[in-house]
Amino acid sequence: xxxxxxxxxxxAFSMMSGVALGADDLQKRAQGMFxxxxxxxxxxKGNKATPAKLQLGKMLYFDPRLSASxxxxxxTCHNVGLGGGDLQETSVGHGWQKGPRNAPTVLNAVFNVAxxxxxxxxxxxxxxxxxxxxxxxxxxxxxxxxxxxxxxxxYVAIFxxxxxxxxxxxxxDNMARAIEVFEATLLTPDGPFDRYLKGDRKALTxxxxxxxxxxxxxxCGACHNGVNVGGGGYFPFGVVEKPAGExxxxxxxxxxxxxxxxxxxxxxxAPSLRxxxxxxxxxxxGKVWKLDEAVAIMGSAQLGIKLNNDEAGKIVxxxxxxxxxxxxxxxxxxxPNSPTxxxxxxx
Amino acid sequence: xxxxxxxxxxxAFSMMSGVALGADDLQKRAQGMFxxxxxxxxxxKGNKATPAKLQLGKMLYFDPRLSASxxxxxxTCHNVGLGGGDLQETSVGHGWQKGPRNAPTVLNAVFNVAxxxxxxxxxxxxxxxxxxxxxxxxxxxxxxxxxxxxxxxxYVAIFxxxxxxxxxxxxxDNMARAIEVFEATLLTPDGPFDRYLKGDRKALTxxxxxxxxxxxxxxCGACHNGVNVGGGGYFPFGVVEKPAGExxxxxxxxxxxxxxxxxxxxxxxAPSLRxxxxxxxxxxxGKVWKLDEAVAIMGSAQLGIKLNNDEAGKIVxxxxxxxxxxxxxxxxxxxPNSPTxxxxxxx
Numbered sequence: 242x243x244x245x246x247x248x249x250x251x252x253a254f255s256m257m258s259g260v261a262l263g264a265d266d267l268q269k270r271a272q273g274m275f276x277x278x279x280x281x282x283x284x285x286k287g288n289k290a291t292p293a294k295l296q297l298g299k300m301l302y303f304d305p306r307l308s309a310s311x312x313x314x315x316x317t318c319h320n321v322g323l324g325g326g327d328l329q330e331t332s333v334g335h336g337w338q339k340g341p342r343n344a345p346t347v348l349n350a351v352f353n354v355a356x357x358x359x360x361x362x363x364x365x366x367x368x369x370x371x372x373x374x375x376x377x378x379x380x381x382x383x384x385x386x387x388x389x390x391x392x393x394x395x396y397v398a399i400f401x402x403x404x405x406x407x408x409x410x411x412x413x414d415n416m417a418r419a420i421e422v423f424e425a426t427l428l429t430p431d432g433p434f435d436r437y438l439k440g441d442r443k444a445l446t447x448x449x450x451x452x453x454x455x456x457x458x459x460x461c462g463a464c465h466n467g468v469n470v471g472g473g474g475y476f477p478f479g480v481v482e483k484p485a486g487e488x489x490x491x492x493x494x495x496x497x498x499x500x501x502x503x504x505x506x507x508x509x510x511a512p513s514l515r516x517x518x519x520x521x522x523x524x525x526x527g528k529v530w531k532l533d534e535a536v537a538i539m540g541s542a543q544l545g546i547k548l549n550n551d552e553a554g555k556i557v558x559x560x561x562x563x564x565x566x567x568x569x570x571x572x573x574x575x576x577p578n579s580p581t582x583x584x585x586x587x588x
Numbered sequence: 589x590x591x592x593x594x595x596x597x598x599x600a601f602s603m604m605s606g607v608a609l610g611a612d613d614l615q616k617r618a619q620g621m622f623x624x625x626x627x628x629x630x631x632x633k634g635n636k637a638t639p640a641k642l643q644l645g646k647m648l649y650f651d652p653r654l655s656a657s658x659x660x661x662x663x664t665c666h667n668v669g670l671g672g673g674d675l676q677e678t679s680v681g682h683g684w685q686k687g688p689r690n691a692p693t694v695l696n697a698v699f700n701v702a703x704x705x706x707x708x709x710x711x712x713x714x715x716x717x718x719x720x721x722x723x724x725x726x727x728x729x730x731x732x733x734x735x736x737x738x739x740x741x742x743y744v745a746i747f748x749x750x751x752x753x754x755x756x757x758x759x760x761d762n763m764a765r766a767i768e769v770f771e772a773t774l775l776t777p778d779g780p781f782d783r784y785l786k787g788d789r790k791a792l793t794x795x796x797x798x799x800x801x802x803x804x805x806x807x808c809g810a811c812h813n814g815v816n817v818g819g820g821g822y823f824p825f826g827v828v829e830k831p832a833g834e835x836x837x838x839x840x841x842x843x844x845x846x847x848x849x850x851x852x853x854x855x856x857x858a859p860s861l862r863x864x865x866x867x868x869x870x871x872x873x874g875k876v877w878k879l880d881e882a883v884a885i886m887g888s889a890q891l892g893i894k895l896n897n898d899e900a901g902k903i904v905x906x907x908x909x910x911x912x913x914x915x916x917x918x919x920x921x922x923x924p925n926s927p928t929x930x931x932x933x934x935x
Binding site: 317324339519 | 659866868877
């Protein structure tokens with residue numbers, strides 16, 4: 242009886258209000274296309290997150306001694322206080338060299354299909370090994386990293402604890418494994434859009450809901466969907482209209498450099514739009530600093546439509562609801578050098 | 589009665605053991621020369637530490653947007669995870685330029701008589717304004733810093749809260765005031781030597797106590813005393829014997845550059861030896877990486893004595909007891925840019 246009455250009330254309410262019905266539809270559509278950011282890190286097969294491994298991963302993430310110069314840590318370009326990015330067009334590394342692409346955020350990165358703009362690393366573990374060795378980034382090499390870590394008694398102890406039963410636990414791969422489990426904890430749940438997806442229709446304002454509707458109706462959601470509102474697949478940048486040369490530089494052919502397949506020219510992994518408000522500038526070139534501009538460029542380049550200012554403004558209002566609770570990280574106390582620890586190499 | 593008995597026991601115990609008597613003397617002498625690191629930050633006249641000001645100070649300390657490049661924060665060279673230093677000979681700043689001197693630790697720096705190796709800043713507030721403007725460090729200027737901070741609504745809000753009643757709270761001086769109160773909380777109490785000074789004679793091993801005795805008997809304590817075991821006064825580097833040119837470069841005349849007084853040539857503020865084990869390399873030139881070497885150089889340069897390996901080893905064992913509990917700092921979430929926030933300047 243109670244159930245029947247509830248249904249009747251429900252129907253009457255729906256009939257009374259077209260807006261409510263539309264909002265309800267919108268929420269259902271959104272729930273079919275996106276997922277909220279979970280509170281807990283996913284579990285990795287073969288790389289279990291133990292307290293010791295998490296602690297080690299955090300230490301390594303913040304330790305500039307992973308770089309040849311002892312100046313650059315993971316956190317330099319993927320700053321957990323700055324939305325997991327660095328506010329640079331393209332990152333600056335060893336010797337003040339400017340790198341080729343904008344730093345993707347580390348926050349929620351575990352939910353991306355693969356890592357880097359061109360997906361050349363299949364997971365966070367593989368990713369972690371890249372910048373350490375890149376000459377324009379940390380300019381180090383696995384042998385020197387292991388030599389550094391092995392020279393520091395406290396690191397040897399915590400590697401041994403984090404990788405029990407291994408004869409030689411201080412390895413470059415284990416470094417990457419520990420960083421992976423720490424990075425997987427850098428999640429931003431409970432943003433307005435997450436609350437909306439979980440059922441709280443009031444978590445988005447009317448304008449934000451209009452933005453969400455436009456985002457789905459105009460086709461943005463075709464590439465930007467799932468937990469990360471992006472990050473799930475590869476798409477050509479400039480499907481309909483080639484963006485200005487500055488925004489899509491000719492020399493950076495994207496995924497083509499990985500696959501050497503003609504159809505992958507200027508193909509990039511769609512970036513996650515989670516916390517996008519926190520991480521200007523935009524695109525792999527980092528040439529666009531304003532989010533409404535980036536939205537307008539996406540409209541013309543990918544969808545062949547001209548979004549007016551009102552539409553772009555609403556979409557930006559929706560995108561702002563993708564900013565979640567930023568991770569709390571206690572700054573790790575790093576173990577001291579020993580007399581045999583390699584010194585910084587600045588050249 | 590009970591008291592009398594205790595005294596008798598005490599005297600009997602002292603008489604029984606010359607070592608114990610010596611140890612007691614040693615502790616008393618040490619208590620007269622040094623003070624333990626307190627748990628709480630000192631109170632600044634005219635710069636009260638409120639929760640809002642402390643929060644703001646921490647944000648600013650970690651915010652690379654105080655630098656022109658948006659790449660360098662206070663924490664870059666004064667890393668709270670690395671004993672408050674940077675493990676560089678001399679710090680590296682804007683454009684990968686190598687600065688002139690080794691970064692002094694920020695930990696317990698509030699107890700120094702003045703800041704910088706030459707004492708040119710009378711306190712932490714004045715110090716904070718230096719690196720922000722130095723072309724080899726953060727290469728920024730007060731006007732651009734204020735423009736940046738004013739462009740970020742959350743900063744305007746927290747400056748307003750931290751400096752209530754001020755018409756224009758977002759100023760370069762207030763930036764420095766907030767950083768000062770935060771830095772004053774970066775203390776390392778409860779190290780073995782602190783516990784020893786507070787009465788726990790067993791906090792130092794026999795070898796460490798011998799090191800302490802040598803430290804006082806040989807004359808190290810003449811310059812390195814007080815809370816910071818140093819940091820309290822200015823002394824010529826090379827009183828008795830000029831250190832090798834690499835260690836005391838001819839061009840860096842120290843405090844002479846501040847006072848232009850002949851007697852201040854090669855005069856430097858005695859560095860604090862708190863947490864000295866964590867902060868190689870040593871001296872203002874950063875040319876000495878090993879603490880026992882630094883101790884031996886001090887012996888010959890300042891005291892005109894040759895410490896043998898055994899003596900230097902004992903003094904190093906004592907110096908290691910100056911490592912205290914490192915500060916717990918939750919990494920601050922920094923407020924996002926607005927569209928008017930100045931972009932990074934890399935040139």
